[in-house]
Amino acid sequence: MDEEKVSAQQTPEKAILASSIGSVPDPADYGVNETSLIRKLDLRILPGVVLLYLLSFLDRSNVANAKLDGLTKDLHMTGNQYLTGLTLFFVGYISFEVIWNVILKRIGPKLWLPSITVAWGVVTTLQGVVHSMAGFFVIRTVLGIAEGGLFPGVVFLLSQWYKREERQYRIALFFSAASLAGAFGGILAYGIGFMKGVGGKSGWAWIFILEGLATILIGIAGYWFIVDWPTKSKFLSANEAAYVQARLKADSDATNDEAFAWRNVLLCLKDPKCWLYGLVFHTLSLPLYTLSLFLPSIIAALGYKAADAQLLTIPPYVLATILTVVYAVVSERFKKRAVFIAFSSLIGIIGYIILLTNTEPTKRPGVSYTGVFFCAAGIYPAVALGLSWPAMNVSGQTKRAAANGLQITVGNLGAVIGTQLYRSNDSPRYKLGHSVALGYLCANILVVGALWAILRRENRKRDAAPISDADSGEWHGDEDSRWRFTY
Known part of the structure; x- marks a missing residue:
């Protein structure tokens, strides 16, 4: 196929679209309507993976709701011991991220994703029958291990179905x-x-049991509704499948028949940009998980009853969900990533400043509650955009799978730290936790700025390079001179 070389006069974002591996196919040649086909892909792929991630996040964070219903009292745990349980989840979660994606690539998403869903559903259910602190620690660790394969696995799956320019919006919807x-x-x-009291169990136990059983049932159904790789899926007609393959072949490496090799994993580990993608998430994961794990306690500490605090967590999350989708749409429309991540982090910074400067939160709970809205509105959209970067910028299937896993591993080290920051004796102001989260969001702006500069410089360097024989022939991943990075 004819290869295209991007001219130095093109803007970086236009260069991204022009730097195809091959010629762009005409959908009319395949008798398909591209818009209708993309809509068909979205309706078949996205609802299933979104549902699994909703269950995943629910099953890891429902411990915060269980705490308000007496978890720590019934298991005779101190506040610090409870925090240790939260930490152990993330120790398990990050331990096998890269390995899980390697397994996914080898056995396929249709078998792997439902299997791990059933596994963590079983573990979640077992949380409802623990009777000791030791049991709680073991269960949280195993839950982290079981859940660790979902997010990087789905991000990699989406990168195998959609063109680069289409991935950010889908990953944001997923997140x-x-x-x-x-x-x-x-x-x-x-x-x-x-x-x-039903069945002699506390309310917190039923939270785990019922939500865990729901996860098991939906995980089993996932063997039917989760899609496989494009070459194995059966919901497309022959012409549609051929066009999907053709458009991906012209856009990225998604259709390459790349055999697994550890050297491609090492390419990821040797690439500084892959570590920077991890740092982008690292500086966001601490605020993300401290908010999701401690929001019920933060609100209850303002003077609200436990039941009322549970309900008051809902509006900030609804706002965060809406803004996550809005940011993804606007970012995609303007073809900009870094600026929207930085701006969103800035909104979160404002939220933590409000929380820290309210010296009497129990007397002015509305002020702190307003701060919570700013925090949620800033953190969630920034995370969604940040997590989409490797899927768009890393080329080479195994390298991209490893990069997605590495990003989650490095990122969730921030969550490990965050689980130790919101201690009971810091209530109701939680100065330590809020201050560290504020500092992390400031650091996120710096990391995003550094990555923006590096990617922009690399694109300009490739734009300015003279055309040579190296600009055609075998594809060399994101080190190929035809590749352009999104920023």
Whole structure:
């Protein structure tokens, strides 16, 4: 196929679109309507993975709702011991991220994603029958291990179905399930809390049991509704499948028959940009998980009853869900990533400043509650955009799978730190936790700015390079002179 070389006069974003591996196919030649086909892909692929991630985030964060319903009292845990349980989840979560994506690439998403969903559903259910602190610690660790394969796996799956320019919006929609889970978590915890005493169990136990059983059932159904790789899926006609392959071949490496090799994993580990993508998420994951894990406690500390605090967690999450989608649409329309991540982080910074400067939160709870809205409105959209970067910028299937796993691993080290910051004796102001989260969001702006400069410089360097024989023939991943990075 004819290869295209991007001229130095093109803007970086136009260069991204022009730097195809091959010629762009005409959908008319395949007898398909591209818009209708993309809509068909969205309706078949996205609802299933969004549902699984909603369950995943719900099952990891419902411990915050369970705490308000007496979890720590019944298990005879101190506040610091409870925090240790939260930390152990993320220790398990980050331990196998890269390995999980390697397994995904080898056995396929249709088998892997439902299987791990059933696994963590079983573990979630078992949380409802623990009777000791030691049991709680073990369960949280195993839950983290079981859930660790979902997010990077789905991001890689989407990168195998959609063109680069289409991925950010889909990944953002997928991640919006995280904030949606927060809203559902509050509603469910409020209702399930009234089951206290049923079967001799506390309300917090029923939160885990019922939500875990729901996850198991939906995970089993996932063997039917989760899609496989494009070459194996059966919901497309022959012409549609051929066109999907052709458009991906012209856009990226998604159709390459790339055999797994550890050297491609090492390419990821040796690439500084892959580590920077991880730092982008690292500086966001601490605020993300401290908010999702401690928001019920933060609101309850303002003077609200436990049941009311559960309900008051819902509106900030609803706002975060809406803004996550809005930012994705606007960012895609303007073909800009870094500026929207930085701006969104700035909104979160304003929220933590409001929380820290309210010296009497129990007397002025409305001020702190307003700050919570700013925090949620800033954190969730920034995370969604930041997590989409490797899927758009890393080429080479195994390298991209490893980069997605690496980003989650490096990123969630921030969550490990964050789980130790909101201690009971810091209530109601939580100065330590809010201050560190504020500092992390400031650091996020710096990291995003540095990555923006590096990617922009690399694109300009490639734009200015003379055309040579190296600009055609075998594809060399994101080191290829035809590749342009999004920023």
